[in-house]
Amino acid sequence: MRLARFWRGGLAAALAVGVLALGAPLGQAAPGDQAHAGSFCGDAPELPADAPPTAIAATVGVPFSITLDANPTTGYSWELATPLDANVVDLLQHTYQRNGPARPGAGGTAIWTFEPLCTGFTTIVLRYSRPWEPNDPSDRQVAYDIYIH
Numbered sequence: 001m002r003l004a005r006f007w008r009g010g011l012a013a014a015l016a017v018g019v020l021a022l023g024a025p026l027g028q029a030a031p032g033d034q035a036h037a038g039s040f041c042g043d044a045p046e047l048p049a050d051a052p053p054t055a056i057a058a059t060v061g062v063p064f065s066i067t068l069d070a071n072p073t074t075g076y077s078w079e080l081a082t083p084l085d086a087n088v089v090d091l092l093q094h095t096y097q098r099n100g101p102a103r104p105g106a107g108g109t110a111i112w113t114f115e116p117l118c119t120g121f122t123t124i125v126l127r128y129s130r131p132w133e134p135n136d137p138s139d140r141q142v143a144y145d146i147y148i149h
Contacts, residue, residue, distance in 0.1 A: 039085035041118035047147045055145045058116045063092055071107035078110045081127035081141055088122040090115045116148040
């Protein structure tokens with residue numbers, strides 16, 4: 001009896017952790033559809049009509065760029081927060097371009113250029129942080145859903 005109660009309690013705790021960590025019940029996509037369910041090659045879902053500005057429609061073999069405000073003089077820089085799916089998209093380059101003439105403390109733009117490798121879907125997550133500091137939940141992070149046709 002005690003073992004059965006322990007088993008049920010452990011299973012309930014595991015399911016609760018899955019809901020908290022993934023934002024969805026285990027075995028289901030995150031809220032809002034397949035957007036954060038993972039990367040895949042195959043029939044790409046259509047870009048929703050009410051898609052947020054972080055949703056990008058891309059074409060296989062045609063590079064696209066993501067531009068973000070940045071200011072490396074503060075020690076912060078953009079980095080991939082999660083690894084890319086190398087079967088779906090390739091990072092071609094990431095560069096920094098300052099705005100106007102060089103001035104102490106002036107910001108600019110980080111430019112990340114990717115090439116889609118197959119039709120499908122992926123999410124690119126970038127984090128703005130100081131590379132030498134441990135990851136902090138308060139670090140600025142942005143996720144781009146990439147619909148590739």
